[in-house]
Amino acid sequence: MSDRAVLHVRGRVLVGPDEVRDELWVIDGRVSYDRPAGACDVRTVEGWAVPGLVDAHCHVGLDQHGAVPDDVAEKQALTDREAGTLLIRDAGSPSDTRWIDDREDLPKIIRAGRHIARTRRYIRNYAWEVEPEDLVAYVAQEARRGDGWVKLVGDWIDRDLGDLSACWPRGAVEAAIAEAHRLGTRVTAHCFAEDSLRDLVEAGIDCVEHATGLTDDTIPLFAERGVAIVPTLVNIATFPALADGGESRFPRWSAHMRRLHERRYDTVRSAYDAGVPVFVGTDAGGALSHGLAAAEVAELVTAGIPPVEALAATTWAARAWLGRPGLDEGAPADLVVYDQDPRADVRVLAAPRRVVLNGRVVG
Numbered sequence: 370m371s372d373r374a375v376l377h378v379r380g381r382v383l384v385g386p387d388e389v390r391d392e393l394w395v396i397d398g399r400v401s402y403d404r405p406a407g408a409c410d411v412r413t414v415e416g417w418a419v420p421g422l423v424d425a426h427c428h429v430g431l432d433q434h435g436a437v438p439d440d441v442a443e444k445q446a447l448t449d450r451e452a453g454t455l456l457i458r459d460a461g462s463p464s465d466t467r468w469i470d471d472r473e474d475l476p477k478i479i480r481a482g483r484h485i486a487r488t489r490r491y492i493r494n495y496a497w498e499v500e501p502e503d504l505v506a507y508v509a510q511e512a513r514r515g516d517g518w519v520k521l522v523g524d525w526i527d528r529d530l531g532d533l534s535a536c537w538p539r540g541a542v543e544a545a546i547a548e549a550h551r552l553g554t555r556v557t558a559h560c561f562a563e564d565s566l567r568d569l570v571e572a573g574i575d576c577v578e579h580a581t582g583l584t585d586d587t588i589p590l591f592a593e594r595g596v597a598i599v600p601t602l603v604n605i606a607t608f609p610a611l612a613d614g615g616e617s618r619f620p621r622w623s624a625h626m627r628r629l630h631e632r633r634y635d636t637v638r639s640a641y642d643a644g645v646p647v648f649v650g651t652d653a654g655g656a657l658s659h660g661l662a663a664a665e666v667a668e669l670v671t672a673g674i675p676p677v678e679a680l681a682a683t684t685w686a687a688r689a690w691l692g693r694p695g696l697d698e699g700a701p702a703d704l705v706v707y708d709q710d711p712r713a714d715v716r717v718l719a720a721p722r723r724v725v726l727n728g729r730v731v732g
């Protein structure tokens with residue numbers, strides 16, 4: 370008969386987009402919907418509660434120059450936490466951040482290992498840079514290092530061509546994705562342009578990052594096969610500045626980046642309308658700062674996704690997609706509490722009232 374410290378969350382608990390409860394209890398760090406007997410030292414938190422936000426494209430342990438020391442990675446994770454992001458799909462990092470798994474006070478991370486890119490076809494110091502004949506071996510290696518995902522760089526500027534182009538021949542991606550799936554790992558790829566998408570989807574890829582190059586030709590393919598996209602619109606917003614910087618050396622690339630940027634909202638909206646699963650990802654950790662999940666949700670709404678669906682893309686739906694629980698009975702109590710209903714106006718996500726991670730109020 371031990372007296373236990375508990376947390377009582379009252380108000381509106383959004384267990385699902387349409388499933389609302391009046392309260393939940395946190396006992397031993399886990400969610401319960403039964404008022405605990407013998408509870409003492411009850412702390413009450415009131416407001417609108419949702420599952421901890423998901424940033425499905427984030428990089429911890431990385432900045433614009435490459436790997437960073439652990440204390441910097443810790444600050445990145447804390448910035449995400451403060452913003453209510455409690456589950457991260459790390460979309461590629463050269464750092465070993467496995468130590469974060471032992472820290473109950475830091476967001477949970479689902480890793481995709483280190484990016485795998487074609488030689489000299491990605492940002493310096495980020496990726497393993499390999500040729501097609503070595504792709505399968507590197508995919509197997511990163512599948513073993515990660516947490517169920519591997520990350521390919523599907524396209525990048527080809528400096529001889531002066532434009533974006535696909536990085537891998539069809540046969541190489543077919544073999545690589547087959548190998549990942551044999552190992553029980555899902556595959557995602559960075560793709561800005563149009564020309565890599567069909568091969569990747571037909572080879573069985575599970576997700577595409579950015580996906581700015583989706584067109585009426587490829588959107589039905591994604592929809593039919595249920596291939597998810599993580600648009601990272603807060604990152605796509607930097608395309609015009611990148612285009613300006615590369616204008617003199619690579620005018621074709623520059624014009625291409627501008628076109629992709631100009632139609633970004635239409636692209637996302639068309640994909641969503643066709644039934645392509647869309648999830649929130651910020652691409653924090655390269656050039657972008659951490660803690661931008663709320664801003665990305667707002668961008669998805671600007672693109673035309675209904676607010677409750679944009680919210681789902683960082684809460685219920687994103688967690689289901691990643692195989693992690695939401696506010697289910699017995700699940701780790703990872704939740705964020707807001708002053709108002711975020712389904713009605715997603716801008717409330719920018720200012721969490723309380724952040725609860727593993728049952729502890731951390732913000």
Ligand SMILES: [Zn+2]
Nearest residue numbers: 426460652655
């Ligand atoms: Zn990224």
